[in-house]
Amino acid sequence: MKKLRFGIVGTGNIAHRFAEAIKNVPEAELVAVASRTNENAKKFGDEFNIPIRFGSYEAMAKSDLIDAAYIAVPHSGHAECSILMLNNKKHVICEKPLAVNAKEVEKMINVAKENNVFLMEAMWARLVPGTIKMLELIESGLLGEIRGVEGKFCYTMDQDEMDHHVLKNENGGGSLLDVGCYGLSFASWYLGKDIETINALCDKYNDVDSHTCVLIKYKNGAIADLSSAVLLRKPNEGYIYGTKGYVHFNRFYAPQELEIRLLDGTCEKIQVPYLGNGFEEQIIHMCECVEKGLTESPINTFEQSIFIAKQIDEIRKTIGIKYPQD
Numbered sequence: 001m002k003k004l005r006f007g008i009v010g011t012g013n014i015a016h017r018f019a020e021a022i023k024n025v026p027e028a029e030l031v032a033v034a035s036r037t038n039e040n041a042k043k044f045g046d047e048f049n050i051p052i053r054f055g056s057y058e059a060m061a062k063s064d065l066i067d068a069a070y071i072a073v074p075h076s077g078h079a080e081c082s083i084l085m086l087n088n089k090k091h092v093i094c095e096k097p098l099a100v101n102a103k104e105v106e107k108m109i110n111v112a113k114e115n116n117v118f119l120m121e122a123m124w125a126r127l128v129p130g131t132i133k134m135l136e137l138i139e140s141g142l143l144g145e146i147r148g149v150e151g152k153f154c155y156t157m158d159q160d161e162m163d164h165h166v167l168k169n170e171n172g173g174g175s176l177l178d179v180g181c182y183g184l185s186f187a188s189w190y191l192g193k194d195i196e197t198i199n200a201l202c203d204k205y206n207d208v209d210s211h212t213c214v215l216i217k218y219k220n221g222a223i224a225d226l227s228s229a230v231l232l233r234k235p236n237e238g239y240i241y242g243t244k245g246y247v248h249f250n251r252f253y254a255p256q257e258l259e260i261r262l263l264d265g266t267c268e269k270i271q272v273p274y275l276g277n278g279f280e281e282q283i284i285h286m287c288e289c290v291e292k293g294l295t296e297s298p299i300n301t302f303e304q305s306i307f308i309a310k311q312i313d314e315i316r317k318t319i320g321i322k323y324p325q326d
Helices: 013-022 038-048 057-062 075-087 102-115 129-139 175-191 280-291 302-319
Strands: 004-009 028-034 052-054 068-071 091-095 119-122 146-154 195-205 208-218 223-229 238-242 245-249 257-262 267-271
Touching: 004 013, 004 057, 004 280, 013 028, 013 038, 013 280, 028 038, 028 057, 028 280, 038 052, 052 057, 057 075, 068 075, 075 091, 075 102, 091 280, 102 119, 102 302, 119 280, 119 302, 129 175, 129 238, 129 245, 129 257, 146 175, 175 208, 175 223, 175 302, 195 302, 208 302
Parallel strands: 004 028, 004 068, 028 052, 068 091, 091 119, 146 223
Antiparallel strands: 146 238, 195 208, 208 223, 238 245, 245 257, 257 267
């Protein structure tokens, strides 16, 4: 199997995590990094021993030295950078959410199809062992019928980080796009897409949602209770409730331990560790898809990315958050 040659677009914290993970994937190699400045590209390249450094995204896109690009820029740049790479025949894995709104997501998918290259949202949590095991347990009927899920992904920025792009409207900031998309994805994995109503409330900071609470009612009566925050810390835990018992997760969206409690008194903890930092699984999956000639993941599908993007659009209308891209 030929190694897939990756270039990273962006040099922030999430790019560091990807660069660490790809070291553990034999099917891939990190050969390039692109930043808007040569200085940042060199600094990142030196840190991870990346041989090729680009001082512009365009230069990387036009290069024949990479096969695939990982998009790690702020949300507002996801669509533009992805489309640039796709139009230059590069396979793309783009950080979640795939774009700021559903309109951009649909455009990205169309461009990928036109160029016959692979595109996937980097919803890494769907591909980790804990999520896969949980889906298997539910399919087995262990919990009975699933009637509810709860998930909180809430953190607070430090005082010296208040200029961060996650707090800026023009960057597609706010808790919903930054971490709320995990909760929405989590709910969809276990409760499906047959939604009756969505209700939401938020607290705002600088025209972004700093704390958002979402309630989703499904047509079968099940309910999802989800929270996201970037200026408020809550326990990042979650639950899946069934008619035969429930499962608790310390890290609901990408668990490494499942605590199962059934109504018959059974209690069990199952360890489901990542291969590394949690990003390895998605890189392996992408490499497998490209090797097979696929242009879409059979797990992190285009349909799923559009579904979540439309949910976010609807919630933003409810809570009154609008971005320049809208």
